[in-house]
Amino acid sequence: MRLEKYLVQCGVASRKKIKTAIAEGRVTVNGKIEVNDATDVEWGDDIITFDGIIPQKKQLKYYIMYKVSGYITAMEDENKKTVAELLPDYVDKNSVFPVGRLDRDTEGLLLFTSDGDLSHAMAHPDNDMKKTYYVELDKEISQDDILALEQGVTLDTNYNALPGEVEFLDSKSIHLTITEGKYHQVKKMLKAVKNKVTYLKRVKFGNLTLENMSPGEVKEIKREDIILEYK
Numbered sequence: 001m002r003l004e005k006y007l008v009q010c011g012v013a014s015r016k017k018i019k020t021a022i023a024e025g026r027v028t029v030n031g032k033i034e035v036n037d038a039t040d041v042e043w044g045d046d047i048i049t050f051d052g053i054i055p056q057k058k059q060l061k062y063y064i065m066y067k068v069s070g071y072i073t074a075m076e077d078e079n080k081k082t083v084a085e086l087l088p089d090y091v092d093k094n095s096v097f098p099v100g101r102l103d104r105d106t107e108g109l110l111l112f113t114s115d116g117d118l119s120h121a122m123a124h125p126d127n128d129m130k131k132t133y134y135v136e137l138d139k140e141i142s143q144d145d146i147l148a149l150e151q152g153v154t155l156d157t158n159y160n161a162l163p164g165e166v167e168f169l170d171s172k173s174i175h176l177t178i179t180e181g182k183y184h185q186v187k188k189m190l191k192a193v194k195n196k197v198t199y200l201k202r203v204k205f206g207n208l209t210l211e212n213m214s215p216g217e218v219k220e221i222k223r224e225d226i227i228l229e230y231k
Protein backbone atom coordinates (compact mmCIF):
# COMPACT_ATOMS: atom_id res chain seq x y z
CA MET A 1 0.00 0.00 0.00
CA ARG A 2 1.03 3.63 -0.37
CA LEU A 3 3.23 4.99 2.41
CA GLU A 4 0.73 7.76 3.02
CA LYS A 5 -2.15 5.28 3.51
CA TYR A 6 -0.01 3.17 5.85
CA LEU A 7 0.56 6.18 8.10
CA VAL A 8 -3.13 7.20 7.91
CA GLN A 9 -4.00 3.71 9.15
CA CYS A 10 -1.60 4.22 12.06
CA GLY A 11 -3.52 7.38 12.94
CA VAL A 12 -0.33 9.43 13.41
CA ALA A 13 -1.83 12.60 11.92
CA SER A 14 -4.34 13.78 9.32
CA ARG A 15 -3.70 12.78 5.69
CA LYS A 16 -2.62 16.34 4.86
CA LYS A 17 -0.13 16.54 7.74
CA ILE A 18 1.24 13.12 6.80
CA LYS A 19 1.87 14.25 3.23
CA THR A 20 3.72 17.31 4.53
CA ALA A 21 5.75 15.24 7.01
CA ILE A 22 6.80 12.84 4.24
CA ALA A 23 7.80 15.73 1.97
CA GLU A 24 9.78 17.26 4.84
CA GLY A 25 11.84 14.09 5.23
CA ARG A 26 10.41 13.14 8.63
CA VAL A 27 9.55 9.61 7.53
CA THR A 28 11.92 6.71 6.97
CA VAL A 29 11.35 3.36 5.28
CA ASN A 30 13.80 0.63 6.28
CA GLY A 31 16.28 3.14 7.62
CA LYS A 32 16.21 5.58 4.68
CA ILE A 33 14.38 8.89 4.45
CA GLU A 34 11.48 8.54 2.02
CA VAL A 35 9.96 11.66 0.49
CA ASN A 36 7.59 9.94 -1.93
CA ASP A 37 4.17 9.41 -0.30
CA ALA A 38 3.22 6.84 -2.97
CA THR A 39 6.09 4.46 -2.15
CA ASP A 40 4.83 0.91 -1.81
CA VAL A 41 5.08 -0.50 1.72
CA GLU A 42 3.62 -3.58 3.44
CA TRP A 43 2.53 -4.29 6.99
CA GLY A 44 5.07 -6.57 8.62
CA ASP A 45 7.65 -6.37 5.79
CA ASP A 46 8.81 -2.77 6.07
CA ILE A 47 9.94 -0.74 9.06
CA ILE A 48 8.54 2.77 8.96
CA THR A 49 9.34 5.62 11.32
CA PHE A 50 7.45 8.88 11.72
CA ASP A 51 9.39 11.57 13.56
CA GLY A 52 11.69 8.84 14.84
CA ILE A 53 8.93 6.63 16.24
CA ILE A 54 7.67 3.33 14.80
CA PRO A 55 3.89 3.76 14.70
CA GLN A 56 1.54 0.77 15.10
CA LYS A 57 -1.58 0.07 13.07
CA LYS A 58 -4.56 1.69 14.72
CA GLN A 59 -7.40 -0.66 15.60
CA LEU A 60 -10.37 0.33 13.47
CA LYS A 61 -13.60 0.53 15.41
CA TYR A 62 -17.26 -0.05 14.48
CA TYR A 63 -20.33 0.75 16.60
CA ILE A 64 -24.06 0.60 16.01
CA MET A 65 -26.09 3.27 17.79
CA TYR A 66 -29.85 3.13 18.36
CA LYS A 67 -30.27 6.88 18.02
CA VAL A 68 -33.08 8.60 19.86
CA SER A 69 -34.86 11.80 18.87
CA GLY A 70 -33.44 15.18 19.87
CA TYR A 71 -29.81 14.75 18.77
CA ILE A 72 -28.25 16.03 15.57
CA THR A 73 -25.88 13.81 13.58
CA ALA A 74 -22.62 15.65 14.26
CA MET A 75 -19.69 15.14 16.58
CA GLU A 76 -19.92 18.67 17.94
CA ASP A 77 -22.20 21.68 17.87
CA GLU A 78 -22.29 24.92 19.81
CA ASN A 79 -25.98 24.85 20.65
CA LYS A 80 -27.64 21.57 19.81
CA LYS A 81 -27.26 18.17 21.44
CA THR A 82 -25.24 15.80 19.25
CA VAL A 83 -25.08 12.04 18.80
CA ALA A 84 -21.56 12.20 20.29
CA GLU A 85 -23.27 12.68 23.66
CA LEU A 86 -24.93 9.29 23.24
CA LEU A 87 -21.59 7.51 22.79
CA PRO A 88 -20.34 5.78 25.95
CA ASP A 89 -17.05 6.93 27.55
CA TYR A 90 -15.12 3.93 26.26
CA VAL A 91 -15.59 5.13 22.66
CA ASP A 92 -12.75 7.35 21.39
CA LYS A 93 -14.77 10.32 20.17
CA ASN A 94 -11.74 11.81 18.43
CA SER A 95 -11.41 8.93 16.00
CA VAL A 96 -14.96 7.79 15.18
CA PHE A 97 -17.54 9.56 13.04
CA PRO A 98 -21.06 8.72 11.88
CA VAL A 99 -21.60 7.06 8.49
CA GLY A 100 -24.37 9.07 6.84
CA ARG A 101 -26.85 11.05 8.87
CA LEU A 102 -30.25 10.94 10.51
CA ASP A 103 -32.32 14.05 11.18
CA ARG A 104 -32.61 15.39 14.69
CA ASP A 105 -36.10 13.93 15.10
CA THR A 106 -35.27 10.62 13.36
CA GLU A 107 -34.52 7.58 15.47
CA GLY A 108 -32.83 4.29 14.72
CA LEU A 109 -29.69 2.80 13.35
CA LEU A 110 -26.61 4.96 12.99
CA LEU A 111 -23.24 3.42 12.30
CA PHE A 112 -20.04 4.93 13.71
CA THR A 113 -16.55 4.00 12.64
CA SER A 114 -12.96 5.18 12.48
CA ASP A 115 -12.60 3.36 9.14
CA GLY A 116 -12.56 6.00 6.40
CA ASP A 117 -12.28 3.40 3.63
CA LEU A 118 -15.40 1.59 4.80
CA SER A 119 -17.37 4.80 5.11
CA HIS A 120 -16.32 5.77 1.60
CA ALA A 121 -17.22 2.33 0.23
CA MET A 122 -20.64 2.43 1.91
CA ALA A 123 -21.44 5.66 0.12
CA HIS A 124 -20.39 4.22 -3.26
CA PRO A 125 -23.43 3.72 -5.53
CA ASP A 126 -22.17 0.28 -6.63
CA ASN A 127 -22.66 -0.91 -3.08
CA ASP A 128 -26.37 -0.27 -3.33
CA MET A 129 -26.59 0.15 0.45
CA LYS A 130 -30.21 -0.45 1.33
CA LYS A 131 -31.69 1.55 4.17
CA THR A 132 -35.04 0.55 5.59
CA TYR A 133 -37.17 3.04 7.47
CA TYR A 134 -40.22 2.49 9.62
CA VAL A 135 -42.48 5.41 8.70
CA GLU A 136 -45.61 6.65 10.48
CA LEU A 137 -47.85 8.90 8.44
CA ASP A 138 -50.23 11.74 9.05
CA LYS A 139 -52.76 10.52 6.47
CA GLU A 140 -53.77 7.14 5.13
CA ILE A 141 -51.60 5.87 2.31
CA SER A 142 -53.31 4.68 -0.88
CA GLN A 143 -52.33 1.93 -3.32
CA ASP A 144 -51.58 4.67 -5.88
CA ASP A 145 -49.20 6.38 -3.44
CA ILE A 146 -47.41 3.09 -2.83
CA LEU A 147 -47.12 2.51 -6.56
CA ALA A 148 -45.72 6.01 -7.04
CA LEU A 149 -43.09 5.47 -4.32
CA GLU A 150 -42.18 2.16 -5.92
CA GLN A 151 -41.84 3.75 -9.33
CA GLY A 152 -39.85 6.76 -8.12
CA VAL A 153 -41.32 10.11 -7.12
CA THR A 154 -40.01 13.59 -7.91
CA LEU A 155 -38.89 15.48 -4.81
CA ASP A 156 -39.57 19.18 -4.21
CA THR A 157 -35.95 19.79 -5.25
CA ASN A 158 -36.91 18.42 -8.71
CA TYR A 159 -34.74 15.39 -8.06
CA ASN A 160 -36.18 12.12 -9.35
CA ALA A 161 -35.81 9.66 -6.50
CA LEU A 162 -34.96 6.09 -7.45
CA PRO A 163 -37.75 3.54 -6.93
CA GLY A 164 -38.24 2.56 -3.28
CA GLU A 165 -39.55 -0.71 -1.89
CA VAL A 166 -42.69 -0.36 0.20
CA GLU A 167 -44.01 -2.81 2.75
CA PHE A 168 -47.52 -1.89 3.82
CA LEU A 169 -47.95 -2.27 7.60
CA ASP A 170 -51.26 -0.52 8.12
CA SER A 171 -53.06 2.44 6.56
CA LYS A 172 -50.77 4.95 8.33
CA SER A 173 -47.47 3.08 8.58
CA ILE A 174 -45.06 1.51 6.12
CA HIS A 175 -41.53 0.20 5.80
CA LEU A 176 -39.75 2.10 3.05
CA THR A 177 -36.45 0.81 1.69
CA ILE A 178 -34.22 3.11 -0.36
CA THR A 179 -30.62 3.09 -1.51
CA GLU A 180 -30.12 6.83 -1.71
CA GLY A 181 -29.59 9.27 1.10
CA LYS A 182 -30.52 12.73 -0.09
CA TYR A 183 -31.24 15.38 2.53
CA HIS A 184 -34.64 14.61 4.15
CA GLN A 185 -35.16 11.95 1.50
CA VAL A 186 -37.88 9.89 3.17
CA LYS A 187 -39.80 12.94 4.34
CA LYS A 188 -39.60 14.42 0.84
CA MET A 189 -40.68 11.18 -0.81
CA LEU A 190 -43.79 11.09 1.35
CA LYS A 191 -44.36 14.80 0.75
CA ALA A 192 -44.31 14.02 -2.99
CA VAL A 193 -47.40 11.84 -2.48
CA LYS A 194 -49.01 14.61 -0.40
CA ASN A 195 -48.52 12.89 2.92
CA LYS A 196 -46.43 13.80 5.97
CA VAL A 197 -44.07 11.75 8.10
CA THR A 198 -45.01 11.93 11.79
CA TYR A 199 -42.39 9.45 13.03
CA LEU A 200 -39.30 8.05 11.35
CA LYS A 201 -36.96 5.30 12.44
CA ARG A 202 -34.19 3.60 10.45
CA VAL A 203 -34.48 -0.08 11.21
CA LYS A 204 -31.93 -1.48 8.78
CA PHE A 205 -28.71 -0.27 7.18
CA GLY A 206 -27.27 -2.75 4.67
CA ASN A 207 -27.28 -6.04 6.56
CA LEU A 208 -27.21 -4.31 9.97
CA THR A 209 -30.32 -4.22 12.16
CA LEU A 210 -31.35 -2.98 15.61
CA GLU A 211 -32.10 -6.50 16.79
CA ASN A 212 -31.91 -6.85 20.61
CA MET A 213 -31.04 -3.17 21.05
CA SER A 214 -32.95 -0.60 23.08
CA PRO A 215 -33.31 3.13 22.36
CA GLY A 216 -30.10 5.02 23.18
CA GLU A 217 -27.96 1.88 23.25
CA VAL A 218 -24.58 1.59 21.52
CA LYS A 219 -22.90 -1.69 20.74
CA GLU A 220 -19.54 -2.51 19.28
CA ILE A 221 -19.45 -4.72 16.21
CA LYS A 222 -16.68 -6.14 14.06
CA ARG A 223 -15.73 -5.26 10.50
CA GLU A 224 -16.72 -8.80 9.48
CA ASP A 225 -20.29 -8.09 10.67
CA ILE A 226 -20.70 -5.54 7.87
CA ILE A 227 -21.38 -7.01 4.45
CA LEU A 228 -20.28 -5.00 1.42
CA GLU A 229 -20.60 -6.26 -2.12
CA TYR A 230 -18.21 -3.78 -3.66
CA LYS A 231 -15.04 -2.73 -1.83
Ligand code: URA
Pocket residue numbers: 101102103104106183184185186187188200
Ligand atom coordinates in the same frame (compact mmCIF):
# COMPACT_ATOMS: atom_id res chain seq x y z
N1 URA B 1 -34.87 10.51 5.41
C1 URA B 1 -35.30 11.57 6.14
O1 URA B 1 -36.16 12.30 5.71
N2 URA B 1 -34.75 11.78 7.34
C2 URA B 1 -33.79 10.97 7.87
O2 URA B 1 -33.34 11.21 8.99
C3 URA B 1 -33.38 9.88 7.12
C4 URA B 1 -33.93 9.68 5.89
